Amino acid sequence: MPMLPYQPMRLSDRQWPSRVNKAPPIWLSTDLRDGNQALARPMTIAQKMVFFETLVQCGFKEIEVAYPAASDTDFNFVRELIEGNKVPDDVWLQVLTPAREDLIKRTVDAVAGCKRAIIHMYNATSCLFRTVVFQNSKEDTVRLAAKHTEIVRKLTEECTAKHGTVFRYEYSPETFSQTEPEFAIEVCEAVKAAWGKAGLGDERIIFNLPATVEIGPPNHYADLIEYFCRHVSELEKIIISLHPHNDRGTSIAAAELGMLAGAERIEGCLFGNGERTGNVDLVNLALNLYTQGIAPGVDFSAIQAVVDVVTACNDLPVHQRPPYGWELALTTYPESYLPVVPADFERICDAESRVPPAA
Numbered sequence: 523m524p525m526l527p528y529q530p531m532r533l534s535d536r537q538w539p540s541r542v543n544k545a546p547p548i549w550l551s552t553d554l555r556d557g558n559q560a561l562a563r564p565m566t567i568a569q570k571m572v573f574f575e576t577l578v579q580c581g582f583k584e585i586e587v588a589y590p591a592a593s594d595t596d597f598n599f600v601r602e603l604i605e606g607n608k609v610p611d612d613v614w615l616q617v618l619t620p621a622r623e624d625l626i627k628r629t630v631d632a633v634a635g636c637k638r639a640i641i642h643m644y645n646a647t648s649c650l651f652r653t654v655v656f657q658n659s660k661e662d663t664v665r666l667a668a669k670h671t672e673i674v675r676k677l678t679e680e681c682t683a684k685h686g687t688v689f690r691y692e693y694s695p696e697t698f699s700q701t702e703p704e705f706a707i708e709v710c711e712a713v714k715a716a717w718g719k720a721g722l723g724d725e726r727i728i729f730n731l732p733a734t735v736e737i738g739p740p741n742h743y744a745d746l747i748e749y750f751c752r753h754v755s756e757l758e759k760i761i762i763s764l765h766p767h768n769d770r771g772t773s774i775a776a777a778e779l780g781m782l783a784g785a786e787r788i789e790g791c792l793f794g795n796g797e798r799t800g801n802v803d804l805v806n807l808a809l810n811l812y813t814q815g816i817a818p819g820v821d822f823s824a825i826q827a828v829v830d831v832v833t834a835c836n837d838l839p840v841h842q843r844p845p846y847g848w849e850l851a852l853t854t855y856p857e858s859y860l861p862v863v864p865a866d867f868e869r870i871c872d873a874e875s876r877v878p879p880a881a
């Protein structure tokens with residue numbers, strides 16, 4: 523018997539279909555957190571270090587490096603990054619924490635002394651989680667998020683006073699795409715009020731709206747994002763971030779349509795690693811922009827070296843046929859076509875002009 527379908531939202535005056543993406547998003551690599559927690563053998567500190575250095579070389583400025591309260595490996599990795607002066611001044615270290623005081627404290631302790639840090643807190647807001655897993659009412663759920671946001675504020679302010687670390691705050695209503703749209707806004711409004719210092723520029727609060735499990739088509743996700751952007755207050759003080767997973771195989775479309783709908787920031791992993799069917803593939807997304815004449819702001823020109831690091835650290839192969847990425851991406855075999863391998867690409871077709879260079 524077929525499963526029950528998703529419930530589309532009625533956004534008849536949606537604006538996103540007629541928009542065109544003209545700028546890259548703010549990129550957040552979560553390879554070292556969401557990607558790592560999906561591996562049969564999580565990365566060692568040495569592997570995380572090599573991966574981090576590769577991400578920095580590619581140009582990522584925001585990197586979710588750990589879930590420090592979940593394991594000593596993750597906590598100690600963050601300390602090594604900071605104490606070993608491995609973090610460039612313009613890179614923000616992001617760390618994930620649940621909404622629990624002791625775990626928030628451990629998380630803030632992990633990043634103490636680094637120059638710039640983003641504390642990312644999440645709690646479950648979807649109806650199924652509220653009623654079945656946590657048996658929390660809507661009010662309990664809002665109270666939990668607001669109370670722990672106040673704790674994040676207090677602990678980060680103390681840390682700034684003691685160590686000079688500059689903090690930003692990210693909040694994720696978990697399984698946003700399965701949360702009632704009005705309720706997701708209600709929780710985020712309470713979080714913004716509890717944080718109390720959302721402002722402009724680097725003071726913008728980040729609301730990350732995850733498709734924790736991709737349950738509907740990408741146009742549905744885009745409608746949810748546009749609805750959120752239209753109804754949340756003080757949008758100018760908010761960065762709308764997306765965290766698409768790929769359960770239906772449409773995470774790239776979800777991210778691209780979500781950007782049309784108002785998102786400015788994308789969280790994902792290189793080559794689509796991540797829980798179950800993966801997080802959205804940041805290489806694919808960035809190079810899609812590149813082929814539309816938009817400088818993506820991250821550099822995958824040394825793609826082979828990136829593939830080597832990712833496969834070694836994840837202990838997983840990169841598929842041979844993803845767009846752009848690997849051996850067969852530009853290869854075709856029909857007799858009427860010229861078989862092309864990536865190394866020949868520049869010679870055969872000038873990537874800028876799309877015309878064959880003069881003989």
Ligand SMILES: CC(=O)SCCNC(=O)CCNC(=O)[C@H](O)C(C)(C)COP(=O)(O)OP(=O)(O)OC[C@H]1O[C@@H](n2cnc3c(N)ncnc32)[C@H](O)[C@@H]1OP(=O)(O)O
Pocket residue numbers: 556559589591592593619620621622625644645646656666696734
């Ligand atoms: C979609 C995602 O990827 S989200 C991230 C998923 N990854 C992880 O959670 C990392 C793995 N987690 C862990 O290793 C553990 O949960 C730890 C180490 C973080 C915490 O371990 P413990 O202290 O044993 O906490 P545990 O997970 O049992 O939960 C403790 C309580 O917090 C509650 N809780 C769970 N998640 C949250 C949350 N996000 N916010 C608030 N409370 C939460 C639990 O329901 C439980 O409640 P109870 O005490 O009333 O039963």
Ligand SMILES: CC(C)C(=O)C(=O)O
Pocket residue numbers: 556618644694696697730732733734735765767
């Ligand atoms: C913590 C959140 C953002 C997450 O990883 C998810 O929802 O997939």
